[in-house]
Amino acid sequence: MSPHRRTALVTTALTSAGVLILGGCSDTSSTAEAAGPSVIILSGDGMGPQQRTALQYYLYGLDERQPMDALPYAGFLDTIPGDPEYAVTDSAAGATAWAIGQKVPNGTTGLGPNGESVPTLLDVAKERGMSTGLVDDHDVTNATLAAFGAPVPDRDLKVDIAKGYLDRGVDVLFGGGEKYWYPADDPGKIPDEGEDDASEGDTDLVARARDAGYQYAFDQTTFDGLSGPKALALVQDSAKRRSTEIDGYDYTRDPHYVAPERLVAKALDILGANDKGFFLVVESDDLDSAGHEHDAQNMMLAGESVNAMVQVITEYQKDHPNVLLIVTADHETGGMTIENLSDDGEPEPNSDQVADDPVPYWAKVPENMPLPDGGVPKRSGPFTIKGTDRRFKVDWTTAEHTGTMVPVTAAGPSAERFTGVHPNTYVHDVVTELWDGTPENRE
Numbered sequence: 001m002s003p004h005r006r007t008a009l010v011t012t013a014l015t016s017a018g019v020l021i022l023g024g025c026s027d028t029s030s031t032a033e034a035a036g037p038s039v040i041i042l043s044g045d046g047m048g049p050q051q052r053t054a055l056q057y058y059l060y061g062l063d064e065r066q067p068m069d070a071l072p073y074a075g076f077l078d079t080i081p082g083d084p085e086y087a088v089t090d091s092a093a094g095a096t097a098w099a100i101g102q103k104v105p106n107g108t109t110g111l112g113p114n115g116e117s118v119p120t121l122l123d124v125a126k127e128r129g130m131s132t133g134l135v136d137d138h139d140v141t142n143a144t145l146a147a148f149g150a151p152v153p154d155r156d157l158k159v160d161i162a163k164g165y166l167d168r169g170v171d172v173l174f175g176g177g178e179k180y181w182y183p184a185d186d187p188g189k190i191p192d193e194g195e196d197d198a199s200e201g202d203t204d205l206v207a208r209a210r211d212a213g214y215q216y217a218f219d220q221t222t223f224d225g226l227s228g229p230k231a232l233a234l235v236q237d238s239a240k241r242r243s244t245e246i247d248g249y250d251y252t253r254d255p256h257y258v259a260p261e262r263l264v265a266k267a268l269d270i271l272g273a274n275d276k277g278f279f280l281v282v283e284s285d286d287l288d289s290a291g292h293e294h295d296a297q298n299m300m301l302a303g304e305s306v307n308a309m310v311q312v313i314t315e316y317q318k319d320h321p322n323v324l325l326i327v328t329a330d331h332e333t334g335g336m337t338i339e340n341l342s343d344d345g346e347p348e349p350n351s352d353q354v355a356d357d358p359v360p361y362w363a364k365v366p367e368n369m370p371l372p373d374g375g376v377p378k379r380s381g382p383f384t385i386k387g388t389d390r391r392f393k394v395d396w397t398t399a400e401h402t403g404t405m406v407p408v409t410a411a412g413p414s415a416e417r418f419t420g421v422h423p424n425t426y427v428h429d430v431v432t433e434l435w436d437g438t439p440e441n442r443e
């Protein structure tokens with residue numbers, strides 16, 4: 001990049017942020033401010049309007065807006081897939097709408113409506129010379145991230161998804177699901193217990209990653225040592241959830257547990273070093289699992305992580321204003337509602353029925369059955385609205401996804417475009433137009 005070109009970019013970035021700095025910038029900080037526009041998509045999988053409201057009440061109360069809702073622009077996205085049969089999306093089709101800007105049938109992960117290969121936003125970012133990253137609080141090979149970094153015909157092809165990331169050269173890969181990266185006879189670095197079970201892969205993909213120049217982390221110490229530019233961290237997934245489900249397990253004492261907000265902070269450190277900017281997709285999968293299992297306690301834990309991740313990113317944006325953050329969801333899960341504990345002194349019955357109360361994957365029987373006296377099932381509350389004496393419980397209508405619109409909030413360049421109601425493919429359109437730098441294309 002010529003000195004003249006760099007100066008022009010710095011001026012643009014600073015002007016768009018409404019800030020004027022005269023001289024005194026070191027070359028490094030000028031580069032950081034000029035980079036981009038970078039884009040971060042943060043998906044709370046299954047996080048519909050009622051989930052966001054419950055998280056606000058329980059974690060932040062009525063006086064302080066939770067970080068994900070304190071972003072300056074807000075709107076709604078529809079979630080309907082391009083499916084001949086279904087009105088309700090799965091995560092694969094939901095994330096594919098963001099990744100390629102087209103509605104596709106459920107189960108499709110990053111491919112076009114007829115299974116054809118099309119460039120994803122991650123491909124476009126790579127083409128622009130940007131760094132790319134995928135971060136998850138659960139398997140990094142999950143459908144949402146695969147839709148961007150490893151298009152496959154079936155979301156369950158997790159080993160193929162891991163190979164696809166390496167083939168594409170995604171720079172930062174942080175999350176869980178170690179078992180898909182090691183061959184079947186190799187236990188990997190994390191003890192095989194609970195969810196992180198015996199290896200299921202057919203190749204040593206960790207060795208392949210290291211040969212390709214990736215640094216590799218498997219616990220807090222090795223994670224802290226990562227410096228990039230290419231890094232793979234396969235750390236304990238869903239550890240917060242597990243602590244509510246496995247007797248004697250405490251995630252705060254697990255050396256393999258790296259909190260999602262730490263994953264995001266490190267990803268920003270590494271990706272932010274590229275003066276052409278970066279593209280990062282972050283998913284909280286635990287919100288969706290909690291919805292499928294009607295487990296509002298775990299939903300609150302996952303929501304706490306989502307807000308902590310947003311906080312890390314908004315802090316980063318203060319020094320790096322040319323970063324667009326989009327916080328949304330691929331769909332709602334569970335048909336969750338917020339209800340009073342009682343009506344005129346009578347308990348509000350929970351409408352959970354046997355057929356509607358799913359058996360969690362870690363249990364043998366439903367864990368959240370309605371109580372005979374109308375009491376609140378243990379995983380549905382009651383929850384106190386922070387800073388008040390008011391309490392609420394949650395109720396669910398399905399163990400599946402629902403078709404409601406989902407909130408989207410945003411901050412940074414082009415964030416204002418998320419005001420209003422749009423199809424979910426709009427995420428793709430705003431990002432590509434931001435990168436095209438063609439204001440005449442804007443509405």
Ligand SMILES: [Zn+2]
Binds near residue numbers: 046091289292333
């Ligand atoms: Zn789901």
